[in-house]
Structures are given as structure tokens and as C-alpha cells.
Amino acid sequence: MxxxxxxxxxxxxxxxxxxxxxxxxxxxxxxxxxxxxxxxxxxxxxxxxxxxxxxxxxxxxxxxxxxxxxxxxxxxxxxxxxxxxxxxxxxxxxxxxxxxxxxxxxxxxxxxxxxxxxxxxxxxSASGQTAATCLHDLGVAEGDTVLIHGAAGGVGSMAVQIAVARGAHVVGTASERNHQFLRDLGAVPVLYGAGLAERVREVAGGSVDAAFDTAGTDDALAASVELVADRSRIGTVAAGADVERYGIRRMSTRRSAGQLRELVELAEAGKLRxxxxxxxxxxxxxxxxxxxxxxxxxxxxxxxxx
Ligand SMILES: NC(=O)c1ccc[n+]([C@@H]2O[C@H](COP(=O)([O-])OP(=O)(O)OC[C@H]3O[C@@H](n4cnc5c(N)ncnc54)[C@H](OP(=O)(O)O)[C@@H]3O)[C@@H](O)[C@H]2O)c1
Incomplete structure (x- = not known):
């Protein structure tokens, strides 16, 4: 049994x-x-x-x-x-x-x-493949500055590390207690909530190339739209996100053994924990x-x- x-x-x-x-x-x-x-x-x-x-x-x-x-x-x-x-x-x-x-x-x-x-x-596999698929579809590449909302969570913490491994600069949102955790993953932490766009602008030196949302809050979506010029480079996987209101895309996961193997290799190389x-x-x-x-x-x- x-x-x-x-x-x-x-x-x-x-x-x-x-x-x-x-x-x-x-x-x-x-x-x-x-x-x-x-x-x-x-x-x-x-x-x-x-x-x-x-x-x-x-x-x-x-x-x-x-x-x-x-x-x-x-x-x-x-x-x-x-x-x-x-x-x-x-x-x-x-x-x-x-x-x-x-x-x-x-x-x-x-x-x-x-x-x-x-x-x-x-x-x-689940959070890792979601993060990998979405960063790929947002075109996150070396030199980009990417904003990740909910960066300390299951999907967010993997997205931070995958983006860093791709050579991107990452700004991640979390509550204060998770800021050192985000620094350890290679991101610059910012507090979520009112005034978010301003705080991100300060640490990002102005521009943000792409935004990946796992939090689904109005603060996160509004800041993304304000900071990222190209709407096609803003996406969310958060269940409650009001994508119609902000005109951004809802993203979904593609799973494949090939993609999962790449994540396992990153983990073995010490680049994905x-x-x-x-x-x-x-x-x-x-x-x-x-x-x-x-x-x-x-x-x-x-x-x-x-
Ligand atoms: N897991 C998957 O594979 C998957 C796949 C597709 C879609 N999704 C969807 O993606 C979303 C995130 O999934 P998950 O597995 O990453 O969830 P999770 O691990 O439960 O997310 C928890 C994290 O959310 C953060 N958070 C809470 N309120 C926040 C806010 N207002 N702004 C920014 N961050 C906030 C928390 O950080 P603090 O403690 O610092 O507040 C915490 O670290 C969910 O809606 C889920 O349904 C997930």
C-alpha cells in the first residue's frame, strides 16, 4: 500500500x-x-x-x-x-x-x-521550468536590466538566478526580511508597495529592459508598465494578475526534458540553487x-x- x-x-x-x-x-x-x-x-x-x-x-x-x-x-x-x-x-x-x-x-x-x-x-522542475520559459520568452539576455516581482518566492528565486546566469542585471522585489537573501542570489533588492517604480528607477539607474511578475499586485504591474518601454517584454504568471487592465501578457510554462536538463546542469555548476x-x-x-x-x-x- x-x-x-x-x-x-x-x-x-x-x-x-x-x-x-x-x-x-x-x-x-x-x-x-x-x-x-x-x-x-x-x-x-x-x-x-x-x-x-x-x-x-x-x-x-x-x-x-x-x-x-x-x-x-x-x-x-x-x-x-x-x-x-x-x-x-x-x-x-x-x-x-x-x-x-x-x-x-x-x-x-x-x-x-x-x-x-x-x-x-x-x-x-515546476518553478524552474516556469522561470526558464518566461525569461526566454521575455528575451532576457546579457546586459539587460530585468525587474522580477516576488523575487524571493519559488518561481522568483529561480528566475533571479537564471537571469543572473544569463548575464542580466536583476532588480528583485521582496519584503525587507528577504533582502539579504536576494543579494545572495545576485539581485539588487527593493521593497514592494507604494512608490515601487521610483525605488526601482533609483537602483536601476533609470531604465529597465524587461519585467517578470510573479506577485500579481497592482503595484507590480503598474511599476512594470511605467518602467519598461516595450510592452512585449513585460509578463506575469501570477494567478490573480489583472492583465487586461495593464495590457500585458499572461505567460505560461512549457515543459521539456531538454529544458529541465539545462536547469539541472546549472544546479550542478552551482549557478542555480x-x-x-x-x-x-x-x-x-x-x-x-x-x-x-x-x-x-x-x-x-x-x-x-x-
Ligand atoms: N510555481 C510555479 O511553477 C508556477 C507556475 C505558473 C504560475 N505560477 C504562479 O506564480 C505565482 C508565484 O508562484 P510561486 O510559486 O513563486 O509563489 P510563492 O513561492 O508562494 O511566492 C511567495 C513569495 O511571494 C512574495 N510576495 C508576497 N507578497 C508580495 C508582494 N506584494 N509583492 C512582491 N512579492 C510578494 C513573498 O515575498 P515576501 O515574503 O518578501 O513578501 C514570497 O517570497 C503564483 O500566482 C502561482 O500560481 C507559479
Whole structure:
């Protein structure tokens, strides 16, 4: 048997339960993974609360968790690239990584380097691939000055490091308590809230070439529009961002094993760190989701299984 976090009605973290079930069977092109670590994302909370129901309704009992690292323990038909016992990381085939066992499409997985801690490996793929896709689509390149809103969060902290690795100058927004964290990642920190554009202008020496928003606030979007001349170089992934009002683009993630491998290589080279604020056991689901829902996670929260 296998433990999994499920919910059978929409609501707060209290609707989550840990259940025992048969491990799932991999379909064509899939592998089953004995999960060792799985990151949490705001998307998990949006699915659980029902805010996602218009375009992604829950199928009760619904599982959660989109990213994982673990050991392949069953291989479906047509899978040649992975064998039982291999250590891998990547996206789950469908929400369900917050469990002892989960399914994944073999084509989306990459080998986990031995030197990468389980907790970091299990929290790399979703936020990392979102950050990488968006910076690519915003054309962030060497010499650019890029403004990243919500720079201390899961997506933001990876976006800062990827942009720095590309040779960009990064200005990142966060509360005061995260400013040293942002400096350590290579960004110039600024406080979010009223007067943001002015503060960014001061530290950026005038112009900003691109803005990537993960916070979704009016302050962030208004400052982006004020500071970046080319609207096509402003984008947001924040769930609540009013993109129509500001005439900016909503960005989405493209996932590929090739892109994920590049992120793993950056991590191995010491240029991308997955900062894990805290790990939880599956039995601590309520606590973990309450912390996520608070909206002030530094880096990532991760379920760590034995
Ligand atoms: N994770 C993904 O792969 C993914 C993919 C697509 C879309 N998204 C969306 O992108 C957004 C961010 O995701 P995430 O995983 O990065 O979230 P997260 O890790 O939960 O973000 C938490 C961070 O947000 C910062 N923050 C809170 N209020 C802020 C404000 N007013 N201005 C600027 N920063 C603020 C916090 O910094 P302080 O503590 O310093 O306030 C904290 O570090 C969400 O809406 C999510 O649905 C995420």
C-alpha cells in the first residue's frame, strides 16, 4: 500500500487527508516513481480551494503535487529510457506527487545527479521550468536590466538566478526580511508597495529592459508598465494578475526534458540553487499548506518521504 494526500471537497488545508491506496499502474510511456521529495506550488492550493475549477475541475478524490524526485519502481509499456531503480526528477503526469508513489511521463523526466539533495531535486522542475520559459520568452539576455516581482518566492528565486546566469542585471522585489537573501542570489533588492517604480528607477539607474511578475499586485504591474518601454517584454504568471487592465501578457510554462536538463546542469555548476525553506512529512499536509497559503514562502516548501 501507499500513502497519498487527497481531498474530496474544495476548501482550506483542513480538507486534505492522508489515505492508503494501491500504488498506481503506469500506462504507455509512463513510469511509476517511489517519491522521495515533492515541491508545493500555489497551483496546488488553487486546485484544492476550487479557484481553478473553471478550467481544471477536481476529480474527487483528487490528489495534489506537480513536481517530484524519486526512484523508478515500475515501468509502463513503451518506455526504454528508464529502468527500475534509477533516480529521476521532473513533473508528475497529473497532480499526485504528494504521495509515496506517483506516475510520470518518461519523456519529461531527467536523471537526478547524485550530488543534488532529494529536497532540492523534488522542487526544481515546476518553478524552474516556469522561470526558464518566461525569461526566454521575455528575451532576457546579457546586459539587460530585468525587474522580477516576488523575487524571493519559488518561481522568483529561480528566475533571479537564471537571469543572473544569463548575464542580466536583476532588480528583485521582496519584503525587507528577504533582502539579504536576494543579494545572495545576485539581485539588487527593493521593497514592494507604494512608490515601487521610483525605488526601482533609483537602483536601476533609470531604465529597465524587461519585467517578470510573479506577485500579481497592482503595484507590480503598474511599476512594470511605467518602467519598461516595450510592452512585449513585460509578463506575469501570477494567478490573480489583472492583465487586461495593464495590457500585458499572461505567460505560461512549457515543459521539456531538454529544458529541465539545462536547469539541472546549472544546479550542478552551482549557478542555480533550489532554496528549501522547510520540509514536511506527508502527515503534516495541513501545516505545509497553511504555510504555502500564507504567501510568504522563501524559495520552496517540500514534502520529504523516507
Ligand atoms: N510555481 C510555479 O511553477 C508556477 C507556475 C505558473 C504560475 N505560477 C504562479 O506564480 C505565482 C508565484 O508562484 P510561486 O510559486 O513563486 O509563489 P510563492 O513561492 O508562494 O511566492 C511567495 C513569495 O511571494 C512574495 N510576495 C508576497 N507578497 C508580495 C508582494 N506584494 N509583492 C512582491 N512579492 C510578494 C513573498 O515575498 P515576501 O515574503 O518578501 O513578501 C514570497 O517570497 C503564483 O500566482 C502561482 O500560481 C507559479
Amino acid at each position: 501507499s500513502s497519498a494526500i487527497v481531498f474530496t471537497e474544495y476548501g482550506g488545508p483542513e480538507v486534505l487527508h492522508l489515505v492508503e491506496a494501491e500504488p498506481p499502474t503506469p500506462a504507455e510511456g509512463q513510469v511509476r516513481i517511489r517519491v522521495r521529495a515533492a515541491g508545493l506550488q500555489p497551483a496546488d492550493s488553487l486546485l484544492r480551494s476550487g479557484r481553478f475549477r473553471a478550467f481544471m475541475p477536481a476529480r474527487f478524490p483528487q490528489r495534489l503535487g506537480n513536481e517530484l524526485a524519486g526512484v523508478v519502481d515500475a515501468v509502463g509499456p513503451g518506455v526504454a529510457e528508464f529502468q527500475i531503480g534509477q533516480e529521476v526528477l521532473g513533473p508528475a503526469a497529473a497532480p499526485g506527487a504528494h504521495a509515496d508513489h506517483a506516475l510520470a511521463d518518461a519523456a519529461q523526466l531527467v536523471t537526478k545527479p547524485a550530488g543534488l539533495a532529494w529536497s532540492e531535486a523534488g522542487a526544481l 533550489v532554496f528549501v525553506q522547510r520540509t514536511f512529512g506527508l502527515a503534516q499536509a495541513h501545516e505545509a499548506y497553511k504555510e504555502l497559503d500564507g504567501g510568504h514562502v522563501r524559495g520552496k516548501l517540500v514534502f520529504l518521504m523516507s
